[in-house]
Amino acid sequence: MTNFETYLSPYTWRYGTPEMRKIWSETHKRFLWRQIHDLMAEVKVYAQQCSQAGGIIHLGATSMDVKDNAVVLQIRQSLNQVLSSLRDVLKIFADLIEKHAETPIIAFTHLQPAEPSTLGYRLAQYAQDLEADYQALRRIRNNLRGKGFTGAVGTSASFAELLGIEQLPEFKKRVSELLNLSFFPVVTQTYPRRQDYQVVSALAGMGAVLYKFAFDLRILQSPSFAEWAEPFGAQQVGSSAMPFKRNPIRAEKMDSLARLLAQLPRVAWDNAAHSLLERTLDDSANRRTILPEAFLITDELLRVAKQILSGLRIFEDGIERNLENYAPFAATERVLMALGKAGADRQEMHERLRQHSLKAWDAVQRGAPNPLEDLIVGDTEIRRYITPERLLALMSVSAYLGDAPQRALTVAQTIREIETTDPHN
Incomplete structure (x- = not known):
């Protein structure tokens, strides 16, 4: 005892x-x-x-x-x-x-x-x-x-x-x-x-x-x-002083x-x-x-x-909200590379994208939706080189994941092999 x-x-x-x-x-x-x-x-x-x-x-x-x-x-x-x-x-x-x-x-x-x-x-x-x-x-x-x-x-x-x-x-x-x-x-x-x-x-x-x-x-x-969040029980108390915690x-x-x-x-x-x-x-x-x-x-x-x-x-x-707020900024790199391939002046396009990004960042910090996609698609100088449809495709999140899904699955497969080849350690 x-x-x-x-x-x-x-x-x-x-x-x-x-x-x-x-x-x-x-x-x-x-x-x-x-x-x-x-x-x-x-x-x-x-x-x-x-x-x-x-x-x-x-x-x-x-x-x-x-x-x-x-x-x-x-x-x-x-x-x-x-x-x-x-x-x-x-x-x-x-x-x-x-x-x-x-x-x-x-x-x-x-x-x-x-x-x-x-x-x-x-x-x-x-x-x-x-x-x-x-x-x-x-x-x-x-x-x-x-x-x-x-x-x-x-x-x-x-x-x-x-x-x-x-x-x-x-x-x-x-x-x-x-x-x-x-x-x-x-x-x-x-x-x-x-x-x-x-x-x-x-x-x-x-x-x-x-x-x-x-x-x-x-x-x-x-x-x-x-x-994410860890499990939270129905009767669990987060704080004795703050019931909402x-x-x-x-x-x-x-x-x-x-x-x-x-x-x-x-x-x-x-x-x-x-x-x-x-x-x-x-x-x-x-x-x-x-x-x-x-x-x-x-x-x-x-x-x-x-x-x-x-x-x-x-x-x-929450994941989707963070993607909507921040993923468009990452897409500017792809847009810039595509503009360069299309014959645009890289430095000029870099500055235009930078200005659009600063405006969009200010909006996000104020709690407004990220307007970067609209700013880029609405830029007539950028549209001289790339169509709106192509710009939207370039800014799609799913097109900018590399081979991350495949490599993640490789790790999962390695773990599955432990289960089959080493079931008792």
Whole structure:
């Protein structure tokens, strides 16, 4: 039962799934320790042909032979869960990309309107990076290695004394098979802490992508954009003081947690760099927090991302309004190129289009409809070179999307291949 009379880490009850919390629980950790103790006893019985192994459990081993291998097993179990959750998130991204591959939007650079793109292409940016993170985490998971059973400084001297040096290869092989875990060929009292750094850095890298997705959503949910919104429950209260509020609390939570996750690789780096000679203990205390918290934060990020994506609200009216306001400006480049090909003086036409754009921008800033299309089509000097019909075609949004829809679908297809070729990670 949770005791709220004392300090509790929010990761014990608020963030992460019960499954991830269980992996890093004291009970599960000790279960793994016991499993490794029993495994060692079994191997020693095999090696020495003893009928009773109780008296030699842990004989020849350092505590890190048990603890370090157990931690690697916890990391592997956690990565399995992360990969499973990430696959779910990627699948939803693929669904949305395929649905909106050709849905035009206005893209923004420097938070200012730029040129048309598609909604599917924007979503594919996040999905492409997350797919790369999936592959990176999968490689790390598949290449995890434990300390093995090598004693106080990694030389296996105590086990050589206990079993005989000729028995060591078979001993190591059997233990590796029983744990289904490869071991580093060279270790000290611990496995190289660089492995922790690689794991936590990969999680933080994925956190950066999820942070950007959540931050972009917060921008796009703001009234000045009004294109996307995270799910909002019928009974959800946006603000205790302002009943009308619809705050993006899920996306804000993602950014808050991802910001913390980004700091953890630095601690793991210090642990790897400061593990002096054959071992110091100054990594021990912080590893009790950074490893479980890195996974619990990641677990919560993926859980909330799945919630948001599953109920993502896309406002077509807002998208269309932004296109009508800003897409005509991007079309001036196409009009200018067409005028040049038609024999018009480029500098003169550039100035005419610039003047029309300034007038149109003033109108948009006043809240009026964008008049740029009418200004250009109504310019008799421009019509000397290009017909009104051709001008309207040049300013069509659908004609200025490049191959963005096809490339977005390529990302979705890559994700679908994960579903078929790697169904169980």
